[in-house]
Amino acid sequence: MFSVSISRPKELDFLEYFAEMENNGGIMKKIKCEFPQDNILRLHKKTEHEGKNIKCDQCGKRFTVIQKLDLHISIVHEGQKDFKCQICFKIFSTKNTLNQHITTMHDEEEKSDTIKIQPKGRVALLEGCVQSGLFSRVNRATERLLRINGYEVVTVTEQGCCGALHAHGGATDSARRLAIANLKAFDPNHFDFIATNSAGCGLALKEYSHLLEQDSKYSKIACAFSDKVRDISELLTMSDGPQVGGAIPLRVTYDAACHLCHGQGLFREPKALLKAIPNLEIVDLPGEEECCGGAGIYGITHGDLGVSIGEDKVSTIMETGADLVTTANPGCIMQIGAGLILAGASVKVQHPIELLDESYRRAGYYAE
Template structure:
């Protein structure tokens, strides 16, 4: 659809189930109409840069939403394709002079698609059902998954499958992704974690660790490193029981009822904990946690509880930057660059704190990455559902990463970390560069 084409040019669509079910009322027309179609978002949008298609740009997608909301366009397979081709990186929000909340608009559009039962891609349906209903809402199942992955690694099964070519029976996107998975903590190690960690020196705050679902399975050591850093900075740490997945992946994929239920579970769990701050180390999780109140716009009681929860949420980089400086005893003597997590930079506005923390490590030469805040292509499960587009975006990103000649590419989100590990392998940089979470690198320098 061209920028000049007016929605009035389209013939009204036939009455749909969406109209009958009141789905179209979910669209916020005030937010949609705030878009001036100025085009500032175009160069910031990864999918528009890759394709040049107006319907793959933020303003194009908003125009399509307007058409659907006004019943001038149907909720069909084409609308679904355009909405789900978006990475949800929210770089357009940073670029937008009108402050259009594109992130909430795209989530609403996807919710309308899902509820209208127009999911036409069998692979998408299978992946989403597995992720959103069978896996992520169930912490015990996530732990079982972690145990299964650990067993495959510890037994040499994963290595054998890769050497013999057996891995090729997996879908290409999963076969490539497994190469990026590091050694997972053993069940014994995970069970041995204490629920409380004492502060070193004078106590500054009581902190509840939001461990996340993927983080605590695949990046258990990163959660431990984060807790250790905060305790050294004077925080008493609690690993709060009964917490659940943050719901970000559900919300980004239009599965809002599931997202809301997870939010309620987390709000209740941390209310019982009565901590000063709720700290996480995953940019995508943190953005969702800080926006819980938006998920309860029609529920005043939960809105109030969500606002209290949100007021306590901090990214680990944020809180560490506010606390007394850490004392690092191990110079790294390395060149380092930093890849912004989209939801940390664009969603939470946390940009300077990670860079300041990295520069504080003795022996570090910090090199700024060109377009550091452009998406790496991970975007939740985008690298599974839109593999080719994800890899195109990643390969472009790695050209800039190569130019830094860095020893470490550092990020603050688990999905980004896996994607950058995959990018290093695809770019032939194995042995020359390591992708590492910022909390792990800071912990090494202690």
């Protein structure tokens, strides 16, 4: 199907790729793709012209990944157009086409003004207890990723513990007091979203409406609050997904934290963050949705069973041959990390946000 010719003309410093493509009418046509570097051209060839095995049932167009098919259907067949130029008010189907329009049609001053007035939303970040104490790097990475992907991030200084561990241990009165303190700190009228990067804390915040449903003073406020809570993977995969970063040639497997997949129903979103990293080899983890044994305070109150469950998880991770396992909950990171150390494994553990943050650094998104 492909007729390939790669050359570097003397008068031009780019590579050419000629491919025969079948259009919607079934007619073959030859197109030319040009790129300045061989590796970029080959990546384009692989992702855009080869391996397109996912077919749109409505028009027959083929795609390499299901996310691109979903985006195609929403834009082409459902007419979704969510991106408006704030300078000339023309509407575009994707963020990339809007950015291209701004780059080519408006000058630097206009572009600067557009970036300032067109955030996707105003986001407050839950700092958390364990996150701020042991994983502050993940919080800072979360802020950077949100800004690069078009969100305004604001600081909430009076926030506190989410109360998840208290609720796990049956101390519901204490959990309610902590929830009310956070309701007072996070005025939902001041934010579009409240972002979390801890699966357990995120679920606790989303359940404030249930925790305080019998409280005549705070029940409605709790509902408004919970409606605005989003895991970081939800925010970054809205619209056309996170910006693609720089290459990280690493073999990675993903463990689905229970509070994220079973509690919040998020399965594809965290993996979509990893798919935004070029050259990252993602290998499936058998039983990825099974508990690691941490389970909030379960690994402490039921230590022997927690260790046994953790050993099973660590063994499965090691069998994948991955260099690194990524999971989106601090408790799981500590539980799996400790198990890998005890097993003498060289596999490292990180939050998905840390990987994407490093990918963005390599792509040059951050000022040095």
